[in-house]
Amino acid sequence: MKQNSMPAGTAPGRNHFPPLNPVERETIQLFVQLARVLGQRPSFAEIYGLLFVSPRPLPQDDFIKRLNLSKGSASQGISYLLELGAVRTVAVDDRRVHYEAVAELRNLASRFLRQQVLANFEDSGARLDRIAAEAKKLSASEAEFALNRVKMLKSWSKNTRRILPVLLALLGSRNGK
Amino acid sequence: MKQNSMPAGTAPGRNHFPPLNPVERETIQLFVQLARVLGQRPSFAEIYGLLFVSPRPLPQDDFIKRLNLSKGSASQGISYLLELGAVRTVAVDDRRVHYEAVAELRNLASRFLRQQVLANFEDSGARLDRIAAEAKKLSASEAEFALNRVKMLKSWSKNTRRILPVLLALLGSRNGK
DNA sequence: TATTTATCTCAAAATAAATTGAACCTACCA
DNA sequence: TGGTAGGTTCAATTTATTTTGAGATAAATA
Known part of the structure; x- marks a missing residue:
């Protein structure tokens, strides 16, 4: 199979937002449930959950598209998680800021x-x-x-x-x- | 000063529901604030708080009148607190059930x-x-x-x-x- | 410098949670 | 045996929280 236009078969590319797979869905659900006990907002838990299962850092676009969030929720969620220290930014060759989960209990x-x-x-x-x-x-x-x-x-x-x-x-x- | 009709000056009597004094108000507020952190309902925290500052067991009437609660809230609150073990019933010479706070951390x-x-x-x-x-x-x-x-x-x-x-x-x- | 893209802000809308109160039990007592 | 006080339940209402999305801002690009 030949590749065309897209840089490489494994790199997801800028506008590629596949639906959540079962592993992602279940992990996100796990965090949403945990969040409920700890009095945290579900949408924020979804963001953390997605970052937690992602092997690579994600920009806001990703959670907006893949989690069906509004721009507002994504922005608020990320700034809350940064403030809490649950998420950190990662330098990436892209104008957009990329985030990853801080996963140390x-x-x-x-x-x-x-x-x-x-x-x-x-x-x-x-x-x-x-x-x-x-x-x-x-x-x-x-x-x-x-x-x-x-x-x-x-x-x-x-x-x-x-x-x-x-x-x-x-x-x-x-x-x- | 003569007493009349009421059994004794110190016994509050069946229909005597004085407004909350500052100690009671502040203590109740303390528990309401704590409850918020722990994800508990304010009305339930009020009930626990009032029982916690009360030197004697109280019947439901008391929190309904003194905390301005509906019968429904009082009933739900008490059954929740009993279930949780935060409150216990006390035998009293009265048809009404009396409750006291379980105050061991x-x-x-x-x-x-x-x-x-x-x-x-x-x-x-x-x-x-x-x-x-x-x-x-x-x-x-x-x-x-x-x-x-x-x-x-x-x-x-x-x-x-x-x-x-x-x-x-x-x-x-x-x-x- | 104008335009596009990424992100932020916050009032309004949607959703969720807590509270109420009417209807309903169930003893007790006159 | 009918009335009433004490208590419970739960659908409807009220209140609080969460989410949205239409601008505003700012930084990068053309």
């Missing part, structure tokens, strides 16, 4: 925990102090109970912070070693 | 992780096998890459399962002991 989990989870716990300390202050204005027995609850919440928060580094260390180590 | 976290998080990972194993099977039908180089990705996902899932028991043990221990 340690990196992903660590950034996710820090940016999405921990960030939301940060300001709880201030709130707890406010609650304690208000609690002192209550009647003696009510104050006692409330202050006890605050103490409990503070210990929860301490416990949680204590655990994170351990968690990250465990995620980083390979295969239980 | 270890219990809460363990049940939450198991029911909400782990349950969603369970069936990913089957999907990974399907992906591997499909991958073998691809061209040699594509198959190699895809199978490698599957291997990676399997190791993620293994890592995650390995970590859970450690996590729970850490959450259960007090104050870093």
Whole structure:
């Protein structure tokens, strides 16, 4: 079989967007499902999933065409994933920016925990102090109970912070070693 | 000041639903915020929050009136929280069922992780096998890459399962002991 | 410099999730 | 044995989130 015009049989070429094969479809679904548990948008998960199964970096065009996404979703999704550190840009001889998945669990989990989870716990300390202050204005027995609850919440928060580094260390180590 | 008709000055009485005080409001808000991170409904978090700050068990009436909830939300919320083990019923000399918060972090976290998080990972194993099977039908180089990705996902899932028991043990221990 | 191509922004539309409340059970009690 | 308080269920509504797409911007190309 002769090749014509297209540079090489294996290179997909600029305007070649084949439909998703079963491996791609299922992998993307896997990430969409995971995303749901973690409170992430399905369209963003699709993008990450496609990049994750792709042997080569992809430009935005690719997810727009192959995932049927709008330009807006693709752009928002990519910038979110970059910000999260789940995706990186790759230099390619093309005007378009190409992206690839960052596939190290340690990196992903660590950034996710820090940016999405921990960030939301940060300001709880201030709130707890406010609650304690208000609690002192209550009647003696009510104050006692409330202050006890605050103490409990503070210990929860301490416990949680204590655990994170351990968690990250465990995620980083390979295969239980 | 004389008491009349009401049994005792300190007992809230059947139809007494004072508005939330600042301690209650702030505590409830704390749980609502936490719930958002964990993907839980705000109305359910409100119920848990109110029970958490209440020195005595409360019947459904209480959250309906004091939190401005519909009967439906209260009922759904309570049954969800019971199912999750975040709330328990308390025997009280009253036809109405009274509830109190289960406030041990270890219990809460363990049940939450198991029911909400782990349950969603369970069936990913089957999907990974399907992906591997499909991958073998691809061209040699594509198959190699895809199978490698599957291997990676399997190791993620293994890592995650390995970590859970450690996590729970850490959450259960007090104050870093 | 004009034109084309890639990407971004954000208000509007579409979709999904949470909440309500009417209808319906089921004990209890008068 | 009929009335009522407490509780549940679920379709309809409300509210929140996600996605879209019509411009705007900017960089590369002609």
